[in-house]
Amino acid sequence: MSDPLVLALPKGRLAGDCQPVLEAIGAAPEAAFHDKQDRRLRFGTSSPEIDLIPVKPFDVATFVGFGGAQLGVVGADVLAEFDYSELYVPVDLGFGACRLSVAGPQASLDAVPLAGRSHLRVATKYPNVTRKHFATKGIHAECIKLNGAIELGPMLGMASRIVDLVSTGTTLKMNGLIEEEVILHSTARLVVNRSALKTDSQRILKWINAFRDAVRESQSRETA
Amino acid sequence: MSAAPSLLPAGLEDQLPPWAETEAQALSTILETARVFGYDRVKPPLLEYEETLTAFAPDSLRKGFKLADPQAEGLLVVRSDKTGQVIRIAQTRLKDEPRPLRLSYGGQILRAKGSQLRPERQFTQAGVELIGVPDGAESQALIEIIDLCMSALTNAGVQDVTVDLTLPQIARAAAQSDPVLIQALNERNAALAESVGDAARGVVNLIDAFGPWRGAVEIMDQVQLGKDVRELETVAQAVEARHPAVEVLVDPAELRGFDYHTGLSFVLYAKGVRGELGRGGLYQAGDEQATGFTLYMDSVLRALPAQNPPEKITVSADTDTKEIARRRAAGEIIVVDLA
Numbered sequence: 001m002s003d004p005l006v007l008a009l010p011k012g013r014l015a016g017d018c019q020p021v022l023e024a025i026g027a028a029p030e031a032a033f034h035d036k037q038d039r040r041l042r043f044g045t046s047s048p049e050i051d052l053i054p055v056k057p058f059d060v061a062t063f064v065g066f067g068g069a070q071l072g073v074v075g076a077d078v079l080a081e082f083d084y085s086e087l088y089v090p091v092d093l094g095f096g097a098c099r100l101s102v103a104g105p106q107a108s109l110d111a112v113p114l115a116g117r118s119h120l121r122v123a124t125k126y127p128n129v130t131r132k133h134f135a136t137k138g139i140h141a142e143c144i145k146l147n148g149a150i151e152l153g154p155m156l157g158m159a160s161r162i163v164d165l166v167s168t169g170t171t172l173k174m175n176g177l178i179e180e181e182v183i184l185h186s187t188a189r190l191v192v193n194r195s196a197l198k199t200d201s202q203r204i205l206k207w208i209n210a211f212r213d214a215v216r217e218s219q220s221r222e223t224a
Numbered sequence: 225m226s227a228a229p230s231l232l233p234a235g236l237e238d239q240l241p242p243w244a245e246t247e248a249q250a251l252s253t254i255l256e257t258a259r260v261f262g263y264d265r266v267k268p269p270l271l272e273y274e275e276t277l278t279a280f281a282p283d284s285l286r287k288g289f290k291l292a293d294p295q296a297e298g299l300l301v302v303r304s305d306k307t308g309q310v311i312r313i314a315q316t317r318l319k320d321e322p323r324p325l326r327l328s329y330g331g332q333i334l335r336a337k338g339s340q341l342r343p344e345r346q347f348t349q350a351g352v353e354l355i356g357v358p359d360g361a362e363s364q365a366l367i368e369i370i371d372l373c374m375s376a377l378t379n380a381g382v383q384d385v386t387v388d389l390t391l392p393q394i395a396r397a398a399a400q401s402d403p404v405l406i407q408a409l410n411e412r413n414a415a416l417a418e419s420v421g422d423a424a425r426g427v428v429n430l431i432d433a434f435g436p437w438r439g440a441v442e443i444m445d446q447v448q449l450g451k452d453v454r455e456l457e458t459v460a461q462a463v464e465a466r467h468p469a470v471e472v473l474v475d476p477a478e479l480r481g482f483d484y485h486t487g488l489s490f491v492l493y494a495k496g497v498r499g500e501l502g503r504g505g506l507y508q509a510g511d512e513q514a515t516g517f518t519l520y521m522d523s524v525l526r527a528l529p530a531q532n533p534p535e536k537i538t539v540s541a542d543t544d545t546k547e548i549a550r551r552r553a554a555g556e557i558i559v560v561d562l563a
Contacts, residue, residue, distance in 0.1 A: 089413040195497065198473060
């Protein structure tokens with residue numbers, strides 16, 4: 001019997017949506033996984049073939065990219081930021097829909113219009129996506145990397161724009177920010193490490209297909 | 225310039241015992257295997273003129289260190305891959321030698337940039353090129369190359385190898401230079417390909433076909449990929465017959481890094497080793513058909529079992545020198561005590 005596969009799961013926004021999928025594929029987390037007091041970093045599931053590691057969303061891509069975990073669940077927004085060559089993205093899990101957008105206070109948008117600019121200061125958690133996006137418009141984006149409360153950037157005069165995830169737009173509105181343009185639409189994806197897929201193909205293909213079937217079933221339930 | 229006298233530039237390392245020895249032995253085993261398959265060794269230089277090298281290996285300039293040569297006006301490039309150099313030798317100095325030409329090489333290469341997942345910038349590359357493959361003998365030549373590569377790895381002690389057969393010319397044609405389709409292929413992302421519409425059907429089929437070779441061939445036959453699939457089947461069967469312990473997969477969606485390949489190709493993986501051990505395939509060397517493989521020795525080293533330090537026998541300085549010589553000739557490690 002070979003070692004269990006490691007599935008990296010994102011803490012936070014996508015965590016709740018992962019639960020039904022895990023149950024559908026027969027890898028429901030052990031009870032301790034939901035216990036906030038439990039300090040373990042790795043958990044078993046109802047399948048002896050799958051172990052779980054809950055990590056920060058950005059770290060899911062890194063764990064799977066480096067082969068520490070063979071499988072992972074991660075937003076397309078994070079994948080766009082990393083662009084790891086060792087990651088395959090075989091299944092769109094469909095949940096966690098949101099968009100990565102450029103936004104700013106109306107005053108900044110008026111004072112610093114994009115047209116004619118060669119340089120722009122942007123607060124973001126996504127410096128690579130941001131630089132690439134503005135480079136296509138001929139604008140050099142100087143990114144201020146923040147790990148949370150991005151909205152504070154323009155509010156406190158550090159930048160004229162932010163690039164951040166928007167799901168309903170409520171946070172933006174509450175902080176007086178206007179969504180200027182959408183960079184990309186994102187949903188949660190199943191990612192797989194390239195060499196793991198090649199050297200353990202039968203086992204990993206089986207789990208990819210289990211995820212795919214679970215998604216198909218839940219989507220047909222929704223449309224029914 | 226640096227505080228610690230032991231600090232080395234990024235991506236460079238001192239290889240220490242026992243690994244330096246292990247790598248040297250593995251390299252010599254690989255090249256010895258090539259020798260008994262009839263491959264002659266060549267040794268190209270470290271530096272070349274930018275124009276010379278890029279004429280045979282367009283990729284080298286992008287990846288290589290560049291130096292200004294004070295003696296000959298012009299730009300020199302440190303080799304970042306030896307394949308282009310071997311092609312240059314075959315097409316210039318050895319152009320009148322009878323074909324097919326079988327050449328092998330092993331040595332250091334240097335890359336200007338490491339990647340996040342492969343930070344090493346200097347490593348040892350070993351490989352062979354088979355240049356001047358006659359028309360109709362492509363499969364036969366590729367079988368020889370994969371057979372040689374597998375024999376070399378087995379002789380060096382590498383286990384649990386997977387050969388992933390690829391069809392870069394088919395993947396390239398299916399992608400139609402569309403950046404979204406290329407991204408879909410690289411990510412094996414069928415959903416992304418489907419977003420392009422009907423034109424993406426070919427790409428989706430290639431992504432879906434991945435797996436153990438028999439199943440993959442069946443799927444590809446359903447979408448009628450024809451002649452290339454028969455070739456692939458011949459090669460897969462032959463590799464499996466010669467090396468039953470090797471797992472043979474087919475991944476027709478693989479495109480990354482196969483910029484100059486024109487036919488059936490392959491990538492090698494070993495269980496538990498990050499990244500690939502090496503790769504190879506059919507390509508066009510000028511107006512000649514060619515094939516070959518290249519192995520990255522740092523990855524090969526990671527695929528070898530842990531090494532025990534060698535057993536050394538210490539003898540006193542007054543031991544009979546003939547006796548010492550006899551034991552050394554028998555392969556024992558004899559250290560003479562200096563005290």
